[in-house]
Amino acid sequence: MRPIFRLIICLFMFCTVSANCQSKMVKIEGGTYIPLYGRDSLQITITDFQMDVYPVTNQQYIEFVKKYPKWKRSNVKKLFADGNYLRDWKSDTLLNEDQSLKAPITNVSWFAAKDYCECQGKRLPTLDEWEYVAMANKEMPDARRLKDYNEFILSWYEKPKTSTNHIGSTFKNYWKVYDLHGLVWEWTYDFNSVLISGESRKDVDDDSNLFCGSAAVGTTDLMNYAAFMRYAIRGSLNANYTMKNLGFRCVKDENN
């Protein structure tokens, strides 16, 4: 047996004993979908990949910063994370009393989330991958036209302090993935590739019809309103921003 395999097996053994080393993943079968901003002609093809069942937790992130001290609150470069990075923690490696190990990690920047995933041998999902999985409800892979699916998303916008809930506290979707809606927002790799920003309201480029004008003119169904908010929050972000209601999860390619 080649040494590299031994190492992998060894790591694998280690992982099964230390519960939080690698989070559980499930396979997502690829397919095509039309994103919110797309027209019938614009179909996005998604290839098979694996996705974390849950968002990354406080506990997992504590282990991460212990292992990679450059991501400790006191060490982090301002270029890579703003002043609210891990703001609610008691110290560099300790949570506050009102925080739970099983709650999703929030107040992390895109840089931190990306590095976390890469250190696990994973990556951040693309916006399209995330949206593709998140359009499922409990029973079907694309529930975007269903009223209760959208109402669930909209109702979350009106629930205060959901970021302290535990992972797994929302529903398990068609792909056996939890918490895509109803817990926290999640970073995606190309979060700002679709621009909904203050600037685009007046712009004449194609993106502008995602903003104010089209929300008023073209779209009366709930699907768009629920999703618009998600695109809006992404549009408001910079990669070093951290937010109390923004966490992340990782994916990896199927052949890895």
Next chain:
Amino acid sequence: MKSFNLTLIIVCFVLVVSCGVNDASKDGAALQDPTTIVIEGTMEAELTAPPFVPAPVGDRPAKKLIVNMEILEEVGAMADGVEYVYWTFGGSVPGSFIRTRVGDEVEFTLSNHPENKLPHNIDLHAVTGPGGGATSSFVAPGHEKVFSFKTLNPGLYVYHCATAPVGMHIANGMYGLILVEPAGGLPSVDKEYYIMQGDFYTKGENGEPGLQPFDMQKAVDEDADYVVFNGKVGALTGDGVITANVGETVRLYVGNGGPNLTSSFHVIGEIFDNVHVEGGDLINKNVQTTSIPAGGAAIVDFKVDVPGTFILVDHAIFRAFNKGALGMLKVSGEEDKQIYSGEMQEGIYNPEGGTIQTMPDDGSTVVSAPATNKSLSEKIASGKQIYTQTCFACHQSEGQGIPNAFPPLAKSDYLNADVKRAIGSVLNGLTGEITVNGEKYNSIMTKQTLTDEEIADVLTYVYNSWGNNKTNVTPAMVSEVKSSH
């Protein structure tokens, strides 16, 4: 003052001469190009929650004005027992009142509280620039944005959030007013208040208790559950009434956040002496009701001459009495009988002439007396009317009832078998399982508040319709059943 007027005239004259006819129609406000007004010093803006407004600008020079506004998403009371998640500028609906004067350079900091879920921005209608500031103020939770603008046009302006979906942000309370006073300020008055109308769309109907989520479909359909002043039912009644004393002039800064409905703003028992139509320079006088469009405002003022409670309403009147658009202005002081007498005399009005009216000693005699005189057809006619009002909803137009819920009255064996039982059911209600025409029903019929005569009429109508046994029920039969209990 005289010399000032003289200067005005001279300057006007110079302008007319130098600029030609264009400026001839404009008044003194257009004297100086507002873009050239130089600022003197810096001050932090006083921000107030409704119904209050900050102190007038008076004759202060234009300044750099620092405005710090925080966005909060928080639960509040829409009505007694009804809660709603409001999105607010400064923690109130409408948002904090901003008071500036023309020429001010406003440095605006918009902060989005870290607990908030959504990005927001602000579009101030008083801003000359792209998006009214929205383009520069789009801010994620836990962050802040700073932008600055110069106030060029005096008037009362709406500000609101313009983040997608815009309608939802406005419907959740993200609007307020910014006042730009002309140089030297608006004429001084005794009392000033801040009132803003808004329409709200909740999952539950008006009054349904609990935390009510926003209903997007109702908002799109413009089917409002609540139309209110200052964010909730009763914000301007009870402890929230606005007050004034007799002889004072009251100025109201009235805005309409919408998102959908135009306000027909009216104060019951007052006439607006002056209305700055649409919040601009045009002043209309002696106005009863002023129209305030969604995303618009008006400044109204009036002198209060007599004491009493004056009701502020949206005169699209069901909104006032059924959806919440009602406030109160309480005026105290001495009465002036010449302006309003109060009630002077109470009299009997009798269109048939002056004969003396006697009240019956006892209600029962008046009910039974005329009853015997009615013919069968008269009873059926009156009974049909009562049936339509009282019985129709359950037993249906042809007495057919509703299968499995409400038993039929048409060709009803249960009805025809026992008239006393039928009378008793109307008098006392009926609960428990019964069998009608072979079908079992287990429902509740409530006790009906009808007079003996009305019961006799309606049952006579039922017995003489739809294939029943044509019993003629008399009031005497009804009172007999009544007394047997």
